[in-house]
Amino acid sequence: MNQIAVQPYYKVERKIDGQEQQHWIDERMLILYHDRVTTHRREFAILDVFDMSYRTFSDGEGFFYLHTRKGVFSYMIRDDPSLFIQAFKESSSSSKLYFK
Template identity: 50%
Template sequence: MAWIASQAYYQVQREVSEGQQRCSVSDRRIDLYHDRITTHRREFELGHVFDISYRRIGGGIGMLYLHTSIGVFSYTVNTDPMPFIACFKSMPGEKASE
């Protein structure tokens, strides 16, 4: 099944080994389907998602937050997530209520 909307995010992993720090960046995406939202490691049924919000940090980077029935999950983004959020909020059907 094809996704309705997609938002790029990335994960930075830092490792310290032998007194040196190494960073690796992994590009990932959040996909919105008619019944769920998927990330690299998680899948949320839309009925378990309360809201999606965004906070800009600076320098073109921000945090996208998925507010779910099992907690809030944060994702680092460097592109505007407002179209993705608008698509989620305009979807018909039941979403979780707080």
């Protein structure tokens, strides 16, 4: 199935090796499809996603929140997710009519 929208996010992984702390930034993607939202490790049926929101910090980065039937999942973002959220709301309203 074709992607409707993509939202980049990242995960910072830290490892302490002896006296040194190392950081890795892993770039990942939230992908919106007609029937689901996928992340690097999870997949949510579109009917299980209630809402999406985000909060930015002063440096422009922030958290993207995925509100689901299984809880709220947060993802660190650098780019404004407004278009992704708008695509979800448009797709979600038509999907809910389709799956009823």
